Amino acid sequence: MAGRKQFDVDAAVEQAMRVFWLRGYADASLEALGSATGLGRGSFYGAFGSKDALFRKCLDRYSSFYGAQYERALTAHPGEPARIVEAFLAVTLRRIADPAVPAGCLIAQSLAQLPMLPPDSGAHVRTLFDAQRARVRAAFTGLDAEDRVLDELATYALAVNQSLAVLSRADVPDAELRSVAALAARTAERTLARPARTG
Numbered sequence: 001m002a003g004r005k006q007f008d009v010d011a012a013v014e015q016a017m018r019v020f021w022l023r024g025y026a027d028a029s030l031e032a033l034g035s036a037t038g039l040g041r042g043s044f045y046g047a048f049g050s051k052d053a054l055f056r057k058c059l060d061r062y063s064s065f066y067g068a069q070y071e072r073a074l075t076a077h078p079g080e081p082a083r084i085v086e087a088f089l090a091v092t093l094r095r096i097a098d099p100a101v102p103a104g105c106l107i108a109q110s111l112a113q114l115p116m117l118p119p120d121s122g123a124h125v126r127t128l129f130d131a132q133r134a135r136v137r138a139a140f141t142g143l144d145a146e147d148r149v150l151d152e153l154a155t156y157a158l159a160v161n162q163s164l165a166v167l168s169r170a171d172v173p174d175a176e177l178r179s180v181a182a183l184a185a186r187t188a189e190r191t192l193a194r195p196a197r198t199g
Contacts, residue, residue: 012037017058022102024109026116052118062106063128074139082189084139085157089181092161096168105165133158145192160184
């Protein structure tokens with residue numbers, strides 16, 4: 001419409017996501033979000049309703065983008081536990097090495113801040129984390145091990161993944177992060193090979 005400024009919602013959510021990712025929910029002020037999105041306070045509320053609602057949109061955007069990468073990685077090596085874990089963690093290592101995005105992981109950071117998040121956003125973070133765990137667990141389906149062992153291995157892979165993100169924010173060198181990921185892959189292989197040797 002002539003005379004009306006066009007507003008790119010996707011671009012605004014992308015910029016806001018980076019603010020939340022860099023600062024965390026509590027420190028992502030309305031001023032910082034407004035500056036990043038180019039919106040004044042009135043326009044901000046008109047477009048997104050609230051900071052909480054925008055945060056959930058950002059979480060969904062983040063999870064959709066990286067979730068697709070994780071899905072491809074986890075399904076690329078069926079029946080090979082070490083390669084499954086290696087490929088899963090490689091997605092995180094690539095993101096950590098990408099200078100175009102903030103360090104760490106928006107989901108990991110949000111999990112650490114759960115006590116400070118509004119209830120709806122806290123529940124949303126948990127849902128996204130559970131979906132990630134289910135994705136990892138599904139990649140182990142069909143491996144020769146008890147369900148309990150596969151459940152534990154999925155949780156372990158997820159824990160290492162979150163730890164890599166946290167360590168990256170502490171400027172741990174890339175070589176050390178890759179060493180942790182390689183050890184996790186070997187641990188997955190040894191864990192599932194152990195029953196076969198003793199059976």
